[in-house]
């Protein structure tokens with residue numbers, strides 16, 4: 168017998184499956200519930216309301232349309248309708264009959280029948296229909312697993328200068344646990360570099376970029392992050408060949424040399440300009456975020472009612488966006504021979520003391536981003 172409970176998330180009040188009835192081991196398993204709802208994704212949804220609010224002010228658009236083709240309970244669509252300024256229409260959709268009925272219920276109980284249109288369709292069919300009808304400003308692809316099957320039609324359905332947001336929960340695939348699967352699914356080779364979680368998100372961005380290029384579009388990531396089991400990328404889609412050519416320059420490869428701890432990017436797509444090192448890619452080698460967007464538009468849309476985790480991730484990403492576009496390093500890499508591990512803040516202090524940039528990385532608890540020579544940093548730390 169299915170059981171349902173009411174939850175409040177953001178400004179929405181939603182009916183969701185009672186997850187205490189769908190436990191595997193000792194943890195609730197949202198995928199086993201009749202309709203998918205993961206309370207941990209509050210962080211994703213809260214940050215997304217701030218990102219879309221930031222996008223509205225960044226582009227000065229009014230009356231924007233938002234499409235969520237994989238809606239589950241509809242919690243995200245309802246939150247966008249209630250919490251994003253200047254939304255004229257939200258399209259919520261799910262292929263599952265139960266999800267469709269639940270979305271309608273949740274839209275109705277939040278008094279949003281005039282704003283949210285609910286459909287039961289295959290996401291790709293819906294996106295193609297939206298493309299034919301003129302497109303949407305924001306498309307949010309939030310699947311269980313890889314967003315790959317929905318990228319191409321999202322690019323068709325999004326308007327010029329629209330915002331495409333995608334979630335990928337196959338972090339293991341993208342970050343090198345299953346390299347051949349990554350090659351098949353994403354057309355790129357990951358590597359288990361110390362910064363493999365950054366390799367993963369860059370491969371995900373490159374997937375969007377490579378699809379966009381094939382249509383003569385360009386992309387500009389506004390924010391990208393990792394939060395535990397999922398990656399999230401939100402990028403502007405620019406439907407102009409000049410931007411496609413710019414985007415092409417931001418594709419390349421990433422390298423890592425264990426002997427010297429050197430890391431970085433090699434431009435060149437589809438063939439790298441040099442192949443002296445073991446490479447990961449093709450992947451995105453441009454900025455992972457737009458610091459101006461984050462500081463000027465995203466930050467001021469963080470709400471008091473977001474969870475502490477959502478606020479903490481926002482703070483870390485904003486701080487990290489001020490660092491250099493060089494893959495993050497781990498404190499373990501530079502304190503390997505020391506016999507003890509230096510705390511991250513001490514490492515950052517040492518590097519700053521040497522006159523270089525250093526910021527923490529949200530990708531890893533021991534991660535930091537610096538433009539210093541890491542062997543030099545290691546020497547200084549060893550001498551301490």
Ligand SMILES: C[S@@+](CC[C@H](N)C(=O)[O-])C[C@H]1O[C@@H](n2cnc3c(N)ncnc32)[C@H](O)[C@@H]1O
Nearest residue numbers: 203237238239243261262263289290309310311
């Ligand atoms: C991870 S859940 C969505 C969670 C939701 N976005 C949220 O924030 O709570 C993915 C949903 O996609 C739906 N789905 C899977 N394949 C689909 C398809 N081809 N077209 C439309 N919906 C699909 C599933 O029924 C499921 O409800």
